[in-house]
Amino acid sequence: MELRHLRYFVAVADERHFGRAATLLHVTQSTLSAQVQALEREVGGRLFTRTSRRVELTEAGELLLPEARRALAQAGRAMQVARQSVRGETGAVRIGFSGVAVLQGDLSDDLRDFHRTHPGVGLTLTELPPAAQIQGVRDGALDIGYCPDLGLSDADGLRVTRRALTPLSVALRSDHALASAAAVTTADLTAHDLIVFASGEEDETVLSRLWPAHEEDRSRVRLVGSTLGVLALASAGAGVAVVPAATQCIALPGLTYRPLNGAPPGPDLLVISRHDETSGAVRAYLDAVPAP
Structure with missing residues (x-):
């Protein structure tokens, strides 16, 4: 059974006339009659009784009509959903x-x-x-x-x-020795413990930009896998944190931010x-x- 068979059947049932249904469907009346007969053969019985003036549904046709309408509506809905998905409107x-x-x-x-x-x-x-x-x-x-x-x-x-490039700043405890400076340089960091975000033990993406300042003493660098963890340690006075400048919108008690001069931007x-x-x-x- 094909959807067009059901579509032709419903059109004839609605119009109760093969000629008008053919005009509505933009097909010839002979084509429409052939398709309805094909559906009747598949069903195994007549769906319409035909006279010279009018077409009436048989009992089988009356039972098929609401099911055919539901099948066509569901097929239309399925097509609509698929098209919306392709267009990115759903999902x-x-x-x-x-x-x-x-x-x-x-x-x-x-x-x-x-x-x-x-x-x-x-x-x-x-x-x-x-x-x-x-x-x-x-x-x-x-x-x-x-x-x-x-x-x-x-x-x-x-x-x-x-x-976007990510400018870097430093976060440090408000009473830290560097907190009174208007800005901090990479050279200033040499004498202080560093706290740097790292996504894993092997991630030195940010640290690599500051490597020359700490290449002789890696023991003074702490890699932390959480932005809030980095800031918490900095606010506790455990070191100077190197953070994206945008992190400054996070306010923690006792924490101060300063620009970091002399360092290239952080990771893209x-x-x-x-x-x-x-x-x-x-x-x-x-x-x-x-x-x-």
Whole structure:
């Protein structure tokens, strides 16, 4: 049974006339009659009784009509859902992010702009370390990641969009010796313990930018896997924390921020995804991400 057979059957049932139904369907009357007869053969009995002036439904036709209407409506709904998915109007986008993406405003801006134009798409957010985001996108657990640059490129099998450089600042206890300075230099850090965010034990993305200042004494560097952990240690006086400048919007008791002069910017913020993405919603989201 084909959908067009049901469509032709319903048209004849509504019009009670083959000629008018054929005109409505933009087919010839002989074509319409042939299709209805094909449906009757498949059913195994007559669906209409025909006279020279009018067509009436048989008992089988009366029973088939509401089912045919439901089948056509469901088929139309299925097509609509599929088309909406292809256009990115429905579905879901699973996003992993690092805290800096929120603090800098990039993630919030992208989410706001996308939700405004695609309100029917669900957005799921999970805060994850960069390495977990990369793995999540690769194995399909995530669709998109917002993470600091860990040396990724398109050659690694991921689509990589660079969003912004991350200026660096220092966070330190308000009574720290460097807190009275208008700004802190990398040379100032040489004599102090450093606290640096790291996504894992092997991550020296931020530290590598300050390496010359501490290459002789790595024991004075503490790598911490949480932004709040970095700030908590700094506010406790355990050292000077090197943080993205956007972190200054986080206020903790006893904590002071100062600009860091003489250091290159921190890692780029990357938006990562799969090259072969098939989800319409995910593709629509990526198309909406501003170019660098």
